[in-house]
Amino acid sequence: MNPMIRVKQLSKSFGSNTVLRDIDLEVMPKEVVVLIGASGSGKSTLLRCLNALETAEKGEIWIEETPLLAKDTNIPKLRMEMGMVFQQFNLFPHMKVIDNITLAPIRVRGWTPEQARAKGMELLRKVGLETKADAYPASLSGGQSQRVAIARALAMEPKIMLFDEPTSALDPEMVGEVLAVMKTLAKEGMTMIVVTHEMGFAREVGDRIIFLDQGVLLEQGTPEEVFGNPRNERTKEFLSKVLA
Amino acid sequence: MNFELIYEWSDLFLKGTLITIGISVAGILLGAMLGLVIALGRMARTVYVRWPTDAYVNFFRGTPLLVQVLIIHFGVVPALYGSSNVYIAAILALTLNSAAYCAEIYRAGIQSIDKGQREASYSLGMTHFQAMRFVILPQAVKRMIPAFGNEFIVLVKDSSIVSVIAAPELMYWARSMGAAAYKVWEPYLTAALIYFILTYSLNKLLIYIERKTVTQ
Ligand SMILES: Nc1ncnc2c1ncn2[C@@H]1O[C@H](COP(=O)(O)OP(=O)(O)OP(=O)(O)O)[C@@H](O)[C@H]1O
Ligand SMILES: [Mg+2]
Numbered sequence: 395m396n397p398m399i400r401v402k403q404l405s406k407s408f409g410s411n412t413v414l415r416d417i418d419l420e421v422m423p424k425e426v427v428v429l430i431g432a433s434g435s436g437k438s439t440l441l442r443c444l445n446a447l448e449t450a451e452k453g454e455i456w457i458e459e460t461p462l463l464a465k466d467t468n469i470p471k472l473r474m475e476m477g478m479v480f481q482q483f484n485l486f487p488h489m490k491v492i493d494n495i496t497l498a499p500i501r502v503r504g505w506t507p508e509q510a511r512a513k514g515m516e517l518l519r520k521v522g523l524e525t526k527a528d529a530y531p532a533s534l535s536g537g538q539s540q541r542v543a544i545a546r547a548l549a550m551e552p553k554i555m556l557f558d559e560p561t562s563a564l565d566p567e568m569v570g571e572v573l574a575v576m577k578t579l580a581k582e583g584m585t586m587i588v589v590t591h592e593m594g595f596a597r598e599v600g601d602r603i604i605f606l607d608q609g610v611l612l613e614q615g616t617p618e619e620v621f622g623n624p625r626n627e628r629t630k631e632f633l634s635k636v637l638a
Numbered sequence: 639m640n641f642e643l644i645y646e647w648s649d650l651f652l653k654g655t656l657i658t659i660g661i662s663v664a665g666i667l668l669g670a671m672l673g674l675v676i677a678l679g680r681m682a683r684t685v686y687v688r689w690p691t692d693a694y695v696n697f698f699r700g701t702p703l704l705v706q707v708l709i710i711h712f713g714v715v716p717a718l719y720g721s722s723n724v725y726i727a728a729i730l731a732l733t734l735n736s737a738a739y740c741a742e743i744y745r746a747g748i749q750s751i752d753k754g755q756r757e758a759s760y761s762l763g764m765t766h767f768q769a770m771r772f773v774i775l776p777q778a779v780k781r782m783i784p785a786f787g788n789e790f791i792v793l794v795k796d797s798s799i800v801s802v803i804a805a806p807e808l809m810y811w812a813r814s815m816g817a818a819a820y821k822v823w824e825p826y827l828t829a830a831l832i833y834f835i836l837t838y839s840l841n842k843l844l845i846y847i848e849r850k851t852v853t854q
Binding site: 445447470471473474476477478480482484485486487488497498501502503543546547550 | 752754758761762768772
């Protein structure tokens with residue numbers, strides 16, 4: 395089986411600040427990879443390099459057979475295969491929930507409005523929000539907003555889902571509903587990369603845990619390996635802080 | 639005050655007022671369209687697009703409208719058509735001038751939209767153009783309405799400048815009356831009152847529209 399994502403010797407800096415150093419990473423189809431690390435360690439930047447929201451200056455990224463950093467790569471087309479969920483939801487406030495979801499399928503994939511709407515309603519049912527189709531984002535709670543954002547990303551039928559701290563902006567009582575949706579997705583076999591501080595979720599749903607420290611991929615392994623028996627001192631230190 | 643005299647000239651004042659409204663509306667509408675193109679140009683990645691559009695805005699904001707009107711009437715329009723036409727010259731000058739200000743309004747409006755909106759659009763596979771068209775501009779335009787309204791009010795007043803090329807708008811007839819009847823108060827106060835009524839009603843309309851869009 396070929397990897398879904400391949401990253402080779404990826405480096406990225408902002409000015410003189412090197413944020414990612416020589417990252418090597420492979421993600422297999424249906425794999426759920428959880429990225430952990432302290433604030434500022436480069437987790438978001440790595441995720442954003444994968445769908446070209448940031449441009450890495452060195453190294454290689456392959457999404458299936460497509461070299462992301464090649465000059466002639468059609469980036470919008472590549473992004474159609476990769477959904478992204480943001481910490482701040484980034485729903486389109488001027489559109490109803492259902493239109494948030496159907497916009498890209500209609501305009502980008504070229505589906506008919508009926509087709510897109512049917513798919514959109516199916517996804518809203520899946521995230522438990524079919525009654526909110528005609529609501530505006532401003533009237534939703536944080537947890538509901540994030541579930542709509544997940545449905546919006548799924549509507550493009552991506553092969554990969556990227557999550558950047560999807561529950562960090564939520565009130566504690568709403569974290570569960572979003573994690574539940576993500577858990578379902580993982581079970582259905584979606585390839586996922588998740589940045590999160592929810593260690594319970596990482597342990598339960600993650601196939602592989604990756605620890606980033608100051609832009610370096612310091613340690614990776616199964617949840618049992620990384621949580622149960624971390625090899626690196628920095629990993630131990632980080633885990634003792636977040637699990638305390 | 640000689641009201642009889644004003645009454646004698648009232649047909650011409652009315653005609654002038656309509657022309658003032660006409661060239662101002664044409665100027666703001668065409669200027670808003672051209673301004674969008676220029677604003678997008680100023681945000682382009684390549685300097686070859688950015689430089690000329692920057693220069694455009696700097697020129698039209700940095701020189702007096704009077705000078706622009708004269709250059710366009712006596713220079714640009716004759717060069718393009720062989721001879722000048724006061725209507726074309728007036729509308730062209732107001733359009734080019736307001737486009738520079740509208741471009742700044744668009745830029746400020748577009749930049750006021752959270753960058754997460756653009757990133758979410760891109761992450762769904764939208765191109766730069768699609769993100770602008772479906773996500774950024776619909777939100778930005780709402781925020782721009784007050785600024786466009788102000789620009790329109792300024793343009794109605796500034797359109798009086800085209801009287802120097804004898805475009806027969808409101809100010810032109812006021813000046814004609816002043817010269818023909820050797821009067822000062824009657825023509826200029828009448829013109830001032832009409833301009834005031836125009837801008838005052840516009841202002842009221844603007845407040846109404848703003849209230850509508852906010853409660854939506
Ligand atoms: N657009 C940017 N311009 C300049 N520096 C940036 C930019 N984005 C991120 N950085 C810097 O890169 C480093 C890594 O940031 P990144 O957001 O990837 O960290 P993170 O691991 O996601 O942290 P957090 O847990 O706080 O989200 C930080 O030092 C940050 O200040
Ligand atoms: Mg982050």
